[in-house]
Amino acid sequence: MRLLEYQAKSLFAEYGIRIPKGLTSTSIEQGRKDAKVIGFPFVIKAQMAVGGRGKAGAIQKCHNADEFELKYPEIMQKIVKGEKTKAILLEQMQEYKKELYLSLFLNRSKRCYTVIASSEGGVEIESVKNQVIREVGLGYVDKNTAEEVAKAIGLKNNSIEEFVNLVQKLSKLTVEKEAELAEINPVAILNDGTLLALDGKVIIDDNAMFRHDELRKFQEVSELEEHAEKSGFSLVELDGNIAVVGNGAGLVMSSLDMLSDHGGKPACFLDVGGGATTETVYEALTLISKMKKVKGILVNLYGGIVKTTTVATAFIKAYEDKIIDIPVFARMSGAEAEKSKTMLKDSRTKIFDTVEEAINAAVIGVNKSG
Amino acid sequence: MADLFEILIGKEGEKDYKKKPVIVQGITGKFGSFHTHQMIAYGTNIVAGVTPGKGGQKFENTPIYETVKKAVSATGAKISIVFVPAKFFRDAAIEALEAGIKLLIAIPEHVPVRDAMTILELAKKKDAIMIGPNTPGIIVPGIIKIGIMPATPFKPGRIAVLSRSGTLMYEVSHNLSVANLGQSVSLGIGGDPINGTTVIEAFDMIRRLPDIDGVVVVGEIGGDAEELLAQHIIDTKFDKPVVAYIAGRAAPKEKRMGHAGAIIYGTYGSAESKVSMYAKANVPVAKRPAEVPMLLAGKLDGKKS
Numbered sequence: 001m002r003l004l005e006y007q008a009k010s011l012f013a014e015y016g017i018r019i020p021k022g023l024t025s026t027s028i029e030q031g032r033k034d035a036k037v038i039g040f041p042f043v044i045k046a047q048m049a050v051g052g053r054g055k056a057g058a059i060q061k062c063h064n065a066d067e068f069e070l071k072y073p074e075i076m077q078k079i080v081k082g083e084k085t086k087a088i089l090l091e092q093m094q095e096y097k098k099e100l101y102l103s104l105f106l107n108r109s110k111r112c113y114t115v116i117a118s119s120e121g122g123v124e125i126e127s128v129k130n131q132v133i134r135e136v137g138l139g140y141v142d143k144n145t146a147e148e149v150a151k152a153i154g155l156k157n158n159s160i161e162e163f164v165n166l167v168q169k170l171s172k173l174t175v176e177k178e179a180e181l182a183e184i185n186p187v188a189i190l191n192d193g194t195l196l197a198l199d200g201k202v203i204i205d206d207n208a209m210f211r212h213d214e215l216r217k218f219q220e221v222s223e224l225e226e227h228a229e230k231s232g233f234s235l236v237e238l239d240g241n242i243a244v245v246g247n248g249a250g251l252v253m254s255s256l257d258m259l260s261d262h263g264g265k266p267a268c269f270l271d272v273g274g275g276a277t278t279e280t281v282y283e284a285l286t287l288i289s290k291m292k293k294v295k296g297i298l299v300n301l302y303g304g305i306v307k308t309t310t311v312a313t314a315f316i317k318a319y320e321d322k323i324i325d326i327p328v329f330a331r332m333s334g335a336e337a338e339k340s341k342t343m344l345k346d347s348r349t350k351i352f353d354t355v356e357e358a359i360n361a362a363v364i365g366v367n368k369s370g
Numbered sequence: 371m372a373d374l375f376e377i378l379i380g381k382e383g384e385k386d387y388k389k390k391p392v393i394v395q396g397i398t399g400k401f402g403s404f405h406t407h408q409m410i411a412y413g414t415n416i417v418a419g420v421t422p423g424k425g426g427q428k429f430e431n432t433p434i435y436e437t438v439k440k441a442v443s444a445t446g447a448k449i450s451i452v453f454v455p456a457k458f459f460r461d462a463a464i465e466a467l468e469a470g471i472k473l474l475i476a477i478p479e480h481v482p483v484r485d486a487m488t489i490l491e492l493a494k495k496k497d498a499i500m501i502g503p504n505t506p507g508i509i510v511p512g513i514i515k516i517g518i519m520p521a522t523p524f525k526p527g528r529i530a531v532l533s534r535s536g537t538l539m540y541e542v543s544h545n546l547s548v549a550n551l552g553q554s555v556s557l558g559i560g561g562d563p564i565n566g567t568t569v570i571e572a573f574d575m576i577r578r579l580p581d582i583d584g585v586v587v588v589g590e591i592g593g594d595a596e597e598l599l600a601q602h603i604i605d606t607k608f609d610k611p612v613v614a615y616i617a618g619r620a621a622p623k624e625k626r627m628g629h630a631g632a633i634i635y636g637t638y639g640s641a642e643s644k645v646s647m648y649a650k651a652n653v654p655v656a657k658r659p660a661e662v663p664m665l666l667a668g669k670l671d672g673k674k675s
Contacts, residue, residue: 002624049624050624082622106483106563108563108564108593108594108595108631109568109593109594109595109598111487111490111564112487124636126636126637126638138484138487138488138491178482178483178484180483180563205482205483205484206480206626206630207456207480207481207482207483207630208482208483208484208485210457211482234626234627234628236622236625236626236627236628238622246537247537248535248536248537248538248628249535249561249590249627249628249629249632250533250534250535250536250537250538250539250561250588250590250617250628250629250632251535251537251538251541251617252627252628253535253590253591253617253618253620253621253627253628253632254538254541254615254617254618254658254659256618256620256621257617257618257619257620257657257658258657258658259620260619260620261620261657261658266620269621269627269628271628302537302540302541302544303520333541333544334520354660355658356658356660
C-alpha cells in the first residue's frame with residue numbers, strides 16, 4: 001500500500017520527524033478555511049500516489065486568494081500518469097539552504113533494510129550519481145552507521161546530529177510499520193542547520209496489514225478492487241477493452257504480453273489464483289461484468305489437476321444467469337478439453353487449444369464488434 | 371550450505387534413496403489434504419502430518435502429530451511441506467526449523483516480508499533450505515513431487531527448470547515435455563519479494579548436477595533476480611545452454627501484478643533491463659512460453675556440433 005504524501009507525513013510526525021505546517025482538504029470550502037490557518041504564501045500539493053507531480057503542475061505555489069481560487073480547482077482536477085488527485089495538501093512555504101535525499105528500503109537481494117542518502121535531493125534518486133548506500137540488517141539503524149552516512153554525504157556541524165536523529169527515527173518507522181520503502185525527498189537543511197521533511201513516500205507491506213489495524217484508515221480501494229480482494233483475486237485495472245483472466249500471476253502477465261504483441265488492448269489483469277473452479281471462474285466473470293469498457297474476455301487457464309469441464313460449466317451458468325453477454329475467448333489446458341468444447345459449442349465462449357489462437361480470435365472478434 | 375539433492379533424493383545405497391520421508395504441516399486443511407492425496411498418488415513418501423489439536427488421529431493411513439518435533443522424532447523426516455495460512459506461517463516455519471527440518475517447502479502466499487526474512491535468518495543458522503514462500507514446490511519427475519503442481523506437465527529428462535511463477539512453470543515444463551525435453555527437476559522459486567532460495571542459489575544447486583543438459587529460467591518483472599543471474603552466469607562461465615522467459619513486458623509501472631514481487635519501480639525490475647542483461651550472458655529470452663523449447667533445442671544442437 002502506497003501512502004499519499006500527507007499520510008506519510010502524519011507517520012513522520014508520529015515518529016518525531018519534523019514536517020512543514022500543513023492541512024489536507026477535499027473541497028475548496030474546506031481549503032479556504034485551511035488557507036486562513038496556514039496563511040499566504042503556501043504550496044498547493046495534489047495528493048496522488050505517483051511521482052513527477054511538480055513537473056505536471058500538480059504542485060504549485062500560491063501567493064494570494066485570487067490565485068487560490070484559480071489553482072485549487074485546477075489541481076483538484078489534475079490527472080498525472082493516470083492517477084487522479086485524491087486530496088489537496090496546503091503547506092507552509094519554507095526557506096532553506098540545501099536539499100538532501102534519504103530513504104530506507106527493503107533490499108530483496110540482500111534480504112535486509114538498506115539506507116540510501118545523497119547530498120542531491122529534490123530530484124529522482126535514479127538520476128543521481130552521488131549516492132551513499134549502506135546495508136543495515138533487519139533491525140534499527142545504529143548511531144554509528146547513521147553518522148557515517150551523514151559524513152559521507154558531506155554534512156557538517158549540527159546537521160550531522162540532526163541527520164543521525166532523522167535516520168534513526170525513519171528506521172524506527174520503517175521497522176515498526178513494516179514499510180517496504182520510506183523515502184524523504186527532499187530533506188531540507190534550514191538556515192539554522194536543522195532538518196525538515198518536505199516530501200514523503202511510504203509503501204507498507206500489504207501482507208503485513210493484518211498486524212496494522214492503525215493503518216487501515218489509509219487504505220483506499222475501489223469497489224472493484226475490494227470485490228476482487230474478498231474473492232481472493234488480484235486485479236489491476238488497465239485502459240483497454242479486453243479483460244484478461246487466468247490462474248496464476250505469471251500466466252496472466254504472460255497473456256497480457258502476448259495480447260499486447262498482437263495489437264490487443266488489455267482492460268484488466270485478473271488472477272483468480274492457482275486453482276480454477278466453477279465458483280472462482282463464475283466470480284471472475286461477475287467482477288468483469290461490472291467493467292463497462294470490456295468488449296471481450298480472454299481466459300487463459302492452466303488446469304492440470306482441474307477438469308476443464310468444471311470451468312466450462314461456469315461460462316454456461318454466467319450466460320444463463322445473464323451475468324455476461326460478451327464473447328469469451330478461452331484457452332483451457334487440462335483434462336476433458338474435448339468434452340468442454342462440445343458443452344460450449346452453442347455458447348458465446350470459444351475454446352482454443354493454444355493461447356496464441358485464443359488471442360488472435362479475441363483481437364479480431366473485439367475489433368469487429370467495435 | 372546443505373545440499374538440496376542429498377536431502378531430497380539421497381545417495382545411492384541408502385535405504386530410503388529416492389524415497390525420502392516427507393512431513394505435511396497443515397495436513398487436515400482443505401488445501402493440505404487435497405495435495406497430500408496428489409503427492410501420495412505420485413509416489414512421494416508422506417510419512418506424517420502435523421495439525422495442532424489433532425495429534426493421534428490419522429489422515430487415511432498417515433499418522434497425525436501434535437507438533438513437528440514429535441513427527442520428526444517418530445519418522446526421522448528432514449523435509450516438510452507447509453500449507454498453513456500466511457498469518458500462522460512464521461510460527462509453523464520456526465517450529466519446523468527448531469525440530470530439525472532441513473528442507474522446508476513454503477506454499478502459502480501473502481507472508482509478510484519481515485516474517486520471511488526472520489525465518490531465513492534462522493534457516494541459515496540451522497543450515498536448512500527454504501523454498502518459497504508462495505512457491506508451487508519442487509518436482510523431480512518420476513521420483514518425488516513435493517508441492518501443489520499437477521503431475522501431467524512434467525516428464526523425466528535432463529533439463530532443469532527454475533521458475534518465479536507457478537502456472538508458468540507448469541506451462542513451460544509442459545511445452546518442454548511435448549518437445550521431448552523432459553526435466554531433471556522443476557523448482558518454483560516463488561512470487562514473493564523475498565525468496566528462501568533465490569534464483570542464483572537455486573542455479574548453484576542445480577548446476578553441479580551431472581544429469582542436466584540445459585537450464586530454463588522462467589522469470590517475471592520486479593526485483594533484480596534475472597539481472598544478478600545473468601551476471602552470475604558470466605562470472606562463473608557456466609557453459610551449458612540457458613534459455614529464459616520473462617512475463618510482464620506489457621505491465622504498467624508501480625502496479626503490483628498479482629505476485630507481491632512483480633512490480634516495477636522506475637527502471638528497476640523492468641523487462642527491458644532483464645532482457646539486456648541476459649543478452650550479455652548469451653541467454654536468449656523467449657517472447658512466449660511456447661518459444662522456450664525451440665530456443666533451447668537450437669542451443670542444444672549448437673552444443674553438439
